[in-house]
Amino acid sequence: MKLKTWVAAAALTAATGMAQAALVLQSNGQEVLDTETNLLWLYDWGQSTTYFLSWQRDWAASLTVGGAAAGDWRLPKLEEFQTLWADPSVGGTLAGLQSHFTGVEDYFYWTDSLDSHGPTYDRYWTFLAANGSSRVYFDLAPLNAVAVREFKAGQAVPEPQTLLLALTGGILAAGVRRKQRR
Secondary structure, eight states: OOOHHHHHHHHHHHOOOOOSOOEHHHHTTSEEEETTTEEEEEEESSSSSSSSHHHHHHHHHOOGGGGOTTTSSSSOOOHHHHHHHHTTTTTTTTTHHHSSBBBBOOOEEEEEOOOOOSSSSSEEEEEEESSOEEEEEETTTOOOOEEEEETTTTTTOHHHHHHHHHHHHHHHHHHHHHHHOO
């Protein structure tokens, strides 16, 4: 019987020590923290209107959402979109993105990733929210944008799954003890 208690405690310790990546809506309701990449994504993807890349960069840099100073926000890199798309809670679907963010359109979003293989240097990669694909566009194409910023040290890191796992482990341990008394 003691072995079951030890196994339950070991499982709880292992589970709480291995926090999985998560997309967590921040208490301000304006940002979503990606715990894998340490990026804060703008919650409302519909804040920007369709404009050229230079206008979208200026728009992102001027944001003061979430108490951030102007200049903290920027356009995401293509790799950051791809990591978000691959997050298990998004599941590589438009509906998955829409379950974590508001205002997500099934259209192209600017990235700040230059296409260095093109014939000119005014072509950038874009991310298609409809299916997660990417495509190169000239920087004068009118496309959507969303902004990201780095999560700064000193900000509280919410880990709701830790509390849930601890509570589950406590319930399991209590159940094992109850069976031992019988």
